[in-house]
Amino acid sequence: MKIVISGFYGLGNTGDEAILEAIVDNLKDELDNPDLTVFSLSPGKTAETYGVKSVYRGWRHDFKGKVKALREADLLISGGGGLLQDTYPTKFLFGPLPYYLLIVFLAKLCGTKVMFFSQGIGPVNSAWGKILMKVFANMADFITVRDQYSKDLLHKLGVNRPESVVTADIVFAFQKKEDQSCIESLPLKGDEKLIAVSVRPWFQHTAHYKQIAEALDHLIDSEGITPVFVPMEGHHDVRASNNVLEHMKQGDKCHVLGPDFSPNQYLNFISNCEMTIGLRLHSLIFSALVAVPHIGISYDKKVESLLKRSGMWDYSFPLEELTAGELIQNSRKVLAKRDELSSMIENNAREMRRDAMENIDLLKARFLK
Template identity: 70%
Template sequence: MKFVISGFYGLGNTGDEAILEAIIDNLRTNFDNPEITVFSLSPEKTAKEHNVKSVYRAWRRENKEKVRELKSADLLISGGGGLLQDTYPTKFLFGPLPYYLLIVLLAKLCGTKVMFFSQGVGPVNSGWGKFLMKLANLADFITVRDEYSKELLHKLGVKKPQTVVTSDIVFAFQPKEDRACVESLGLKGDERLIAVSVRPWLGRTKQFEQMAVILDQLIEKTGFTPVFVPMEGHHDEKASKDVMAHMKHADKCLLLGNDFTPNQYLQFIGQCKMTIGMRLHALIFSTLMGVPHIGLSYDKKVESLLKRNGMWEVSSVLEEVDEQVLVENAMKILDNHNHYATIVKTNAEELKKEALKNIELLKEKFARD
């Protein structure tokens, strides 16, 4: 079969690149010699990293190539990840929401079937965004990564295609042994590590001060070494430095480089005793590797994950963070590590089964005889 994959690819976001790698690896595991084309903002890089064909994703060039690839494809895979949302500005045909839906419309005009794949949906709050979402009814089949996304789709009037709740396809990521992150830090070998993931969010900065308080207290109480994991390049690198600027013990923290692969970050998080983080896929990586974690939920997608993997009781909504409570929760996790690791590992197995269901349903609905 021939697949075209459309998503937030080639822009340096570790979570989205992990999604792409998981989709490609699982297509190759389940289909004989699939032909794969990826719409990417860095097509040469994407083609080289994944041994696929890649076309420039934006509208400013290679539009004939997009049409040609879609016309010859058996299926457009739209996803996964949080593509269908208007958190970022949506102006007429500019912004994530119109882009991904127009790709779907173009695929249908080319006579190609469409699957929304392991999607996280929302928020969609603008009137124009809600109107555009009606185009999602063009899809032939939809899987979403949480119940909230399914409910929101129905609320927005997307009812024509069947919608099935699965989980994020990254839970079906195929890890490869790689110690590049650990080796880059020049560790002595006896350090006890806590992975930290922070991100910018709508101009809000209070979380940087709050994270600084939490990390300072954990350093004083436990002697653990916090290591910042920048999941989206220079954006998260700056956010990490903003946290350290508020810390008393910033000299006891480490910051990973921002150019490692998703698999390398995944393997590093697996070396840590705990993760404290905002980024959804830092928490998904932690779940995959059986690492207990505290999430700071800035979005429903993060809350949904934490409820499914058993870590919600020790986590917090971003706007309701109480530093002392989270320090106590972190101490509880470190003191009862095996208990929490077992919870995470058990739920990870179920989430992996749900992630693989995305591929199983794709085969069931679209595989040629």
């Protein structure tokens, strides 16, 4: 079976690279010698890393290569991840939302079937974005989404023609391989109580840097923790981590991991932690995967949806409601109940892994000849 995979790949985002790795590994396990081509911004690196074919994803280069790959394919997988949203500027045919939908349109012109795969939909607030969704998303042959909110939003946007099924983020089917490169890169004694911290820039919001800094300073004193920042999108998250450190009195007791580790290496690091405090969705998914209790700071419905499924929403916050005092209080609760919470998360993650594998099962049932 020949499959083209379209997503936010080759741009150094740990969450999206974890999505791709999970898709590729599980397709290779579940299908008989699949022929996989990935549209990537770094096609050479993507091909080498995942053992696939790869074509440059942008419109300005190798358009013929994309057309050729789609004409020869049996299926276009659009996803996973939060591709169909207009949080970032959408101007006519420029922006993430038009790009991914035009790839779908191109696939249909080439006679190729399309599956939206483990996607998180939205937000879609602009009038133009809503028009694009209604016209082009209805061209898909089948849809799986990672949460109920996404399915409800699709219907609200008028995307009703293809059947849609709620599954889970495909990263819950990630195949962890032992690799301690992250922890070995740090100057640790070995008896530290490690806390993973994942922060990110989010438009004009900056107050969370100071709130997290104050909470970490307090927890270093009261709980003896060693915070380690996990930059899941390269220099963007390194800069955000440094913004927190600049507000801290005890920044010298923290560490920042390098920005170039693989998703699997970051996952292995988080498995060594007592707890995670995270904005990045996939830092929280990684934590759930390895049964590490986590406090999420939700800047988007996708984060809230995940935290409700992992069982940790009661300890978490919407971004605009975050305060240092409540973060300290909830962190102490989580650390005190770590074993109990870890057991609960492990059970919930087991269910989400089953739901994540349903993405593959449904693909086979719908499209395998």
